[in-house]
Amino acid sequence: MTKKTCGSCFKNKTSLRCSDCEDLSCKSCSIFVDEYEFEYMAQFSQDLLDKVFCPSCYNQKVSDQIQKYNEALVLAKNINVYDKDQGSETGIIKKIEKPIHVKDCEGEKEALMKLAFLAAMKGYDTIIDTHLVAEKVSRGGKYRTHLWRGSAVPVDPKIRK
């Protein structure tokens, strides 16, 4: 691959192509959105994962979504969780949203965090009717493991029936 001068700093040579506009930017100008750093992003969008962006595309199209992601993660960590059997406490809350679902999670904690994150992406700080189930799955014949799936309903506890 032939290297061209970076279109942003006009200094370094590069062959890194922006996933969006396809301009070439060098390693220090480009912004990488890797799957490892944004592990929950796949829950709502695959569009940005494992891609590289030039500074202008990042600022115009990506940075808002990254900011929203980071805010949702903070919200998700502090989310209020009510189980299915807490109906006496949550029965007065109006359900506006449809239930959200996650599956193929490695553990109960991960399933819960993913549910919380999905709710937070919609702007909610509370989930009710939370239900988590472990399923036995066999991988490669003999090896058995548990994968978790779950569902919950994102709610605003201030909105009553």
Ligand SMILES: [Zn+2]
């Ligand atoms: Zn550059």
Ligand SMILES: [Zn+2]
């Ligand atoms: Zn670009």
